[in-house]
Amino acid sequence: MNGKLVGLTLIGATVAAGAGMWYAQEYGFYDRIDPDSPAATVVIQTEGGAVPLDAHGFEGIDANSSPLRWRACLQLDTPLPDATLSFDDPQPLNGPGWFDCYDAEQIGQDLETGAARAVLSQSEIRPDVDRVLAVYPDGRVFGWHQFNDKTPERGVMD
Numbered sequence: 001m002n003g004k005l006v007g008l009t010l011i012g013a014t015v016a017a018g019a020g021m022w023y024a025q026e027y028g029f030y031d032r033i034d035p036d037s038p039a040a041t042v043v044i045q046t047e048g049g050a051v052p053l054d055a056h057g058f059e060g061i062d063a064n065s066s067p068l069r070w071r072a073c074l075q076l077d078t079p080l081p082d083a084t085l086s087f088d089d090p091q092p093l094n095g096p097g098w099f100d101c102y103d104a105e106q107i108g109q110d111l112e113t114g115a116a117r118a119v120l121s122q123s124e125i126r127p128d129v130d131r132v133l134a135v136y137p138d139g140r141v142f143g144w145h146q147f148n149d150k151t152p153e154r155g156v157m158d
Contacts (some may be wrong), residue, residue: 030069030096031097033060042143045120045135047083054078055141059101066143067126068093074100076139082121090118091142101124107134107142116142124149 033039035058042058043050054077063069071093090111092104110116111134121131121143133143 008117016094018067027066029063029078030061030099031063033058033072034086035059042074042131042133042141043121044080045085045123046081047085050122051081053141059099060143061095061099063089067129068138070125070131070143070145071095071099071102072141074143076135076141079139080096080135087120087130090132090133090134090141092134093146095144102142102144104144110134110136 039062040058040060042053042055043049044053053074055074056077057075058072058073059074061069062071091110092107092111095102096105107116111118116134116136119133119135121133123130125131125145128148130147130148131143132146133141135141
């Protein structure tokens, strides 16, 4: 009987710890970004500098626990300027399952096939992190944060 009680206690503790970790990763750290807040302002980099996007329908999330947790979905009101800087090697990062407008796998496939274009939103939004946007011809935009290259030429040391 004692062995069963110990086994059940261990299994129960394991299930509780697993559920707690899942909840923390999926819900615990994320906050929705208010569409009317300054944090909802999205810019793009052009050859002439940063330009705010003329867009609507912003949905975004972020977390203080990591510089990579920012995700956004929005709709452009006007086309991108011709001088918009492209982003090489975009790698959309997965978001939490409840953030329905953002699908990293689909965005990644669309970037590979050319159905969407990756552009630089902000370089060094946080140290060693860039904000990247995937822009579709119909005006849909999806954004995420991505680590940038640490290269000796930039003077960054590990």
